[in-house]
Amino acid sequence: MDDQQLLTGWGRTAASLATVKSVGVEQLAELDVGARGAIARGLGRAYGDPAQNGGGIVIRIKPSANPVWIDSRAGTATVDAGVSFDELLRRIVPHGFFVPVTPGTRFITVGGAIASDVHGKGHHTDLTFGHHVRSLDIVLADGTEHTVGPTAEPDLFWATVGGMGLTGVITRATFDLLRIETNRCLVETQRLADLDALIAAMSDGDADHRYSVAWIDLATKGPTLGRSILERGDHATLDDLAEYAPKALRDPLGFAPGSLASVPPVPNVMSRLAVRTFNELWFRKAPKQHLGTQTLTGFFHPLDAIGDWNRFYGARGFLQYQFVVPFEAADTLREIVERVVANGNASVISVLKRFGAESGGLLSFPKPGWTLTFDVAAGVPGLGSFLAELDQLVVGAGGRHYLAKDAHTTPDIIRAGYPRLDDWKTIRRSVDPHGRWASDQARRLDLL
Numbered sequence: 001m002d003d004q005q006l007l008t009g010w011g012r013t014a015a016s017l018a019t020v021k022s023v024g025v026e027q028l029a030e031l032d033v034g035a036r037g038a039i040a041r042g043l044g045r046a047y048g049d050p051a052q053n054g055g056g057i058v059i060r061i062k063p064s065a066n067p068v069w070i071d072s073r074a075g076t077a078t079v080d081a082g083v084s085f086d087e088l089l090r091r092i093v094p095h096g097f098f099v100p101v102t103p104g105t106r107f108i109t110v111g112g113a114i115a116s117d118v119h120g121k122g123h124h125t126d127l128t129f130g131h132h133v134r135s136l137d138i139v140l141a142d143g144t145e146h147t148v149g150p151t152a153e154p155d156l157f158w159a160t161v162g163g164m165g166l167t168g169v170i171t172r173a174t175f176d177l178l179r180i181e182t183n184r185c186l187v188e189t190q191r192l193a194d195l196d197a198l199i200a201a202m203s204d205g206d207a208d209h210r211y212s213v214a215w216i217d218l219a220t221k222g223p224t225l226g227r228s229i230l231e232r233g234d235h236a237t238l239d240d241l242a243e244y245a246p247k248a249l250r251d252p253l254g255f256a257p258g259s260l261a262s263v264p265p266v267p268n269v270m271s272r273l274a275v276r277t278f279n280e281l282w283f284r285k286a287p288k289q290h291l292g293t294q295t296l297t298g299f300f301h302p303l304d305a306i307g308d309w310n311r312f313y314g315a316r317g318f319l320q321y322q323f324v325v326p327f328e329a330a331d332t333l334r335e336i337v338e339r340v341v342a343n344g345n346a347s348v349i350s351v352l353k354r355f356g357a358e359s360g361g362l363l364s365f366p367k368p369g370w371t372l373t374f375d376v377a378a379g380v381p382g383l384g385s386f387l388a389e390l391d392q393l394v395v396g397a398g399g400r401h402y403l404a405k406d407a408h409t410t411p412d413i414i415r416a417g418y419p420r421l422d423d424w425k426t427i428r429r430s431v432d433p434h435g436r437w438a439s440d441q442a443r444r445l446d447l448l
């Protein structure tokens with residue numbers, strides 16, 4: 001069925017009107033996409049405009065008769081690209097499996113996870129989602145369906161992993177699962193007084209844990225600049241449950257996250273005072289040092305407990321700024337933290353993480369270094385020029401920005417951050433010479 005819809009990403013900025021078509025895989029080859037082309041859309045959790053196509057077609061793929069197939073012996077899943085991590089986890093956790101990589105929300109699709117080559121708290125050990133994909137099926141611009149992987153048409157595979165939907169429509173994928181004993185993680189929480197203490201703690205201890213991430217306060221300056229709460233964990237074993245959460249042994253693999261409380265539309269953006277107060281309370285409530293278990297959802301997807309939390313930022317929406325700079329550029333990281341704090345517009349959710357090795361994906365975002373993520377309300381006076389200054393610092397230090405989060409950068413900034421961009425374009429043009437696949441982001445960043 002066709003439907004004209006005004007679409008945005010999760011940040012709710014830069015809406016554009018497209019014809020949304022719900023299409024079965026067998027119809028993809030015949031689909032008339034007109035002059036503006038078409039782009040696949042998952043659950044719209046990318047923050048900016050990669051899953052929009054103003055004036056053109058946006059594709060939602062209909063599920064097949066058998067959307068999820070688990071091979072327990074091989075420890076793999078073969079899944080329709082439109083299946084969400086939420087659905088998948090409900091199927092696999094009770095059988096002792098977890099996804100190899102999960103971002104901070106389970107409301108994303110497998111197709112979106114591959115197209116953005118998502119990372120999670122375990123990037124320093126597990127790398128990106130694409131690293132665990134054994135093969136994927138993709139419908140190309142000429143209507144042919146190809147099964148590609150790290151050894152079958154590897155160039156097309158690595159252009160598709162992280163390729164933001166611009167090489168074709170992914171219809172199905174097979175990937176490795178992670179075996180788990182329980183539905184909890186054993187998590188060590190540590191409060192750290194400042195940025196130096198955080199950098200030292202993460203550099204020393206991350207390798208001892210599968211997962212590591214720090215919540216960083218970007219509203220405090222002076223001696224407490226960069227004060228943080230560091231959380232590091234591993235999947236809890238049955239022995240861990242016996243020691244730390246014996247009641248959980250009654251149903252060690254149960255997984256049934258509750259329904260969401262929703263945020264009503266909010267007219268105004270949170271004030272700076274509210275942000276500072278929230279951060280102060282958040283920091284004080286964290287224990288100085290604590291070891292205990294957390295549920296999978298509590299540890300990996302805490303924001304999913306609140307539906308539509310993106311409405312907190314008022315009618316104009318918000319941007320999520322995420323960059324990575326190499327480890328040698330810790331001074332640039334510090335300078336950006338100082339500037340963001342001085343600017344005073346960052347919101348409550350700011351996260352610092354150490355990335356591991358680069359993926360084979362030509363446009364994949366992670367590479368070894370520090371990645372910082374913060375939210376900022378859209379429409380704040382001077383925001384564009386402030387972010388443009390940060391952009392220069394990031395690429396000047398050899399860093400780059402995450403396409404799945406981006407809503408403001410320019411073609412020059414992306415080109416500077418992604419040295420394999422021309423190789424990617426060459427592969428893309430070889431499979432889509434007439435621009436059948438296109439998105440608002442692709443036009444904005446000159447990716448076509």
Ligand SMILES: Cc1cc2nc3c(=O)[nH]c(=O)nc-3n(C[C@H](O)[C@H](O)[C@H](O)COP(=O)(O)OP(=O)(O)OC[C@H]3O[C@@H](n4cnc5c(N)ncnc54)[C@H](O)[C@@H]3O)c2cc1C
Nearest residue numbers: 042043044045046103104109111112115118119164165170
């Ligand atoms: C609360 C929150 C936390 C997040 N945390 C993280 C995180 O920790 N790490 C991280 O890496 N990301 C994170 N993200 C970003 C999110 O994981 C990615 O944007 C992901 O791509 C969203 O998936 P989606 O299914 O919603 O795709 P959409 O947002 O709908 O689309 C994203 C891209 O995928 C493409 N795409 C979707 N389906 C297909 C398909 N079948 N074939 C081809 N291309 C397709 C689209 O064309 C588009 O380019 C977070 C987002 C939110 C809202």
